[in-house]
Amino acid sequence: MATGLIHFPACSLCFKGEDPVPAYIGQRWRAQQRLEALQQLAVGQSSLQMPQVVYEDPEVDGRNRYKYFARSSKLPSASVPEAVADKKTETKPRVLSDARDSQVFGLMFRTLGTQTDYRDGEAQTDPYSPEYIVRSGSVPEILTLATLTWGRGLPAGQAEMEIIDRIREKRAWEAALPPMDSPSNVAKRLKMMEAMERKEWAYREEEIDKLQKVQMEVFKKLLQRREENQNEVNAMRLNNHWQNHQKAKEEKIRKIQHDCALMLRKLIAKRKNWMGKLERRDIIREYNDFSSQTYAPLSRIGFFPDRNSDYYAVKNYYLNTFAGLCELEKSVQPSVFPLKIKAPKPKCIITKTGYVKRSGRLEVVVAQVHQELLEKKNKAKEPKKPPPVCKKVESPVPKPPTLILEKTSIEEEEIDLAVICLQKLLRGRALQNMIFEGKERHLDLIQELRTTHALQEDGQLLLKAQKRMAQSLQRQRDSQMQQLSALERDLATVEGRALGNMLDFLSKELVRLQEEQKIHALLMLTERQRRMREAEESGRRQLEESRRQEEDELFRQAREGDCWDCGQFVRAASLWEGQMDGSCFSTDFGDG
Template identity: 35%
Template sequence: MVSECSESYENAGLYPALILFTFIKPYMADPVYTVSSEVDRNRAILKAYATTVNYRKVVDFESIFSSQPRYTLKLDAVPSYANDWRGRAEQCKEVLQKLAGVNPNPHKCPVTGADYWKYIKSPVIPFEQSFPPDVVFEFSGEDFEASEEEQQPAQRTVGVQTDYRENETQTDPYSPEYVLHPGTGPSELLQLASLTWGHGLPAGLAEVEMIERMRAKQVWEASLPPMHDLSQLDKRRRMMVEMEAKEWAFREEEIQKLHDARLAVLMDLRLQGNEAENEAAYNRLTQIYAARLREKDLKLEKIHKVYMRCKASNCVDGTFLLNKIEEEAVETKEKRLRLLIKKEKPPPAAVTPTVETPPEEDEQTEFAVICLQKLLRGRRTQYEMFQGKENNQELIRELRKLHTLQSEEQELNKAEKKHIMTLKEKRDEQMNKALQEEACQAAVVGQTLTQLFDSLSKELVLLQEERRIHAFTLMAERERRKREAEESGRRQLEERRRREGDEIFRQIVQVHQESVDMYLEDIILGYVERVADEQSREEIRRKAEQLNDVAYALEKSRRRLCQSWCTAFLSLKLRRLTSEKEVRFYKLM
């Protein structure tokens, strides 16, 4: 295959040379050359364009030539503006076909053959019987007999559909007012007056249980000892404590039932939420799996088409002759392992603890202790039986005498029994008196303790209120001090800022004043110098004239000349001092 497909390339513009599979442009030399992506293909094209040598294909032998116009020899390379990668065009074509709803490979149904019946349809013609024109059929007389009119009833029940439903028109039933006679309690029906429609009515199992509990409580209240009987106060208190314990137990049971019901509802809601989440996750995973399967099928179909097309072509993949990949793999193998990570061995597992087997002497001692405990329990049970027999000796004796004594002895026994009953009655009376005294004492003590506890509780409440008020005052005082500190801090900060502002303003005013003073001083000094210069010039001119006159006069008298010179010098000095005083006065202003 390689020898038959050998090719030579002629260097354009240089000298002919035979080059076997120099893959500068492998996408041109290999018709089935593929890369991983379009980016790699563009990179290979740029690498090929970067070379300075241009090549063109030249056939070595004549067996490749063909006379067919479709397989003529093409010497020109692929132009630079041509994009011969059909992957993006195929993707665009598939997207357009999906959007248009067109199947690229529809099933062709031939008109002839097995699908011929699909193109044939019998006409829809109504069935009509054809009779000869001289045939007339006889009609039955029943069709022309007059039917008797049906007797309509005088009254009829007609259903009417209203605009309202029954539950919308249902209202609470009218309950008339009632008055209880003094001394009589409410009846059982009046005790159920709190039940209304939708709140207890119609009655269910809970309402029936509530009525039963109410009846049982009425029976229990009727069985209570009266309040004025001081001898049965303990019994009444005990019965009330037992009833209160029963009511608390019933209430706890009701709360537990409500808690269990709410817990069951929450568990059902949680299970429903979990089921909904699982179902949504399963549907989502199913959709993703179906989409991945469709993508896999499409990719497999494309790969199969490309594979069949490559298999049909008589060529060899030029990458088989490349040794670059193998050399890189060998170099990679020979390199040092940079990512080598040492795996530390896990610490050894802890030793399983063991229990030492007790010696036989300890086991025997333990068995002896157990046997001794059994003997002590039996002796205790025997002693309890003996003590019960001794405590009930009189009853046992009476039971024995009941069957063995004769009539005389029975009379004696009756007398003795009567004496015993009288003694018992006296003892009961004494016990009742003692109980009454104890009850009175307990009532007095209870009343005293009640007053004492009431006063103590009030004192405790007052003390708690005082402590709470004291705590409030402390908190208010602390808040006040905190606010005062914050206010003093803010005041100091404001005062410091005000002083800073005043100092800044004073310095700015001072700078402005100094600037004005310097400006005025410069103006005054310039004006004074100019005026002094003018005056001096004029004075000099005038003095020159005077000097000329004086010179003429001095020629006559030297004394007069000296006096005039001294006078001139002194006048100039005085004027200069006067001008300096005026300048200082302007500066002070």
């Protein structure tokens, strides 16, 4: 029965203790045993090699000692809600009675803070992984990812998925390799391995290209940042240089103005005493003149009668500032100050551009002349006064002699007109310079007036519209410049590629022609040497043939005849001397 009484609450909230991990799975964290199991499994599998984990020394007694001492944070004492009961894990009457007592009288024990020996940074933050048992003779694919940990490859992204796919393809390829039991299978295996090696090299080249592109982008960003920083530094230097020049210019102008005022005072003092007569001081005249130095002494002579005059000046925010005037005007009711402004009617016709036509000006002049004529006509004639008894007759003033203007020549008139035109130009330029100097001198006041008027709503809207227009034009110009720069960059790339290919082809052709010329020269040289060797060999062969014939002839003659006479010997010797150049032969003759 739901009531509003304290010991019979309308509702109650109970927390049910649930464990998401099933009961048949152990909840003990045995990281060391799992690590040893993985290491034993990875001994026979090259793909399951795990890097050795080297834990850093925590230095509990050293520099990290302060990390292991922390004061428990005291929670603020808050009253327990009446409709909330303790955790119910049993259904005994004693538990229900304790819960009711706690609802009525409050909890007897409260946990305000817990002090532990470990820090939050040392607690396990990796996702929970249950225990597993590997069947004998099987290698699960999930164990190949044991090297990936949370934060270092997990959760898997695009790159990790590509690596996993490549590992699967490599395993399938290894399983599809033919055995090395025949020469054909060996050749086929070599071809497949070469194809896989080429594929691996192509993949590595793609990875290198990607890394180079990323490095190039990083280098571009660094170069752009360096250029921006350099531009900022240059702009700051130029600004400082310009400010220094402005300060020097203002100081120089101030000095020139001071010297000018000093010289003017000196000239005024000299002009007062231009006759060379010394004037004595007239005290009565000075006291009678309230603008004299008796009442208002000059500060440049070292006398300051009122130093703190600004202290007594009334400074009102609502009267001295434009924002204050606007607030004051808003606070006052409109009926107090009825503002009626009537624009004066123009005396003549004004065009849309604000100019007055020549016909309008002539109409105004004609109307003024007509009005003057009417006033003169309607003016009453004054009565003539009677002449006095004695009237002095004044003699007329003698007229000055009539000037006679000599007629000048045409060349002199042209010179005079040119001089007059030049004088007009110089006066106009001098007037423009004076106006420009005045504008530059009072540029701050002009800018202040412009900003004051721009605070109005119409001025603000106009400024915003102009700003938006300028920004749109700037964005359009930037986009056009970017398009032009991209087009120029593409054209330069295409031109550079074509020019590089052409120069590469020409350089290769030049190298080929040079190599051909070298080879041709070597061929000619070798041919010449071959011919010379052939000629020498043929000469030696002929000499050897002739020598062999002579020796054969001598041997034949020696066998046919036992002795020779002196005449035959002389003829043979002369014959040998003619055929052999400087060769000497010796012959032994036997007795008998």
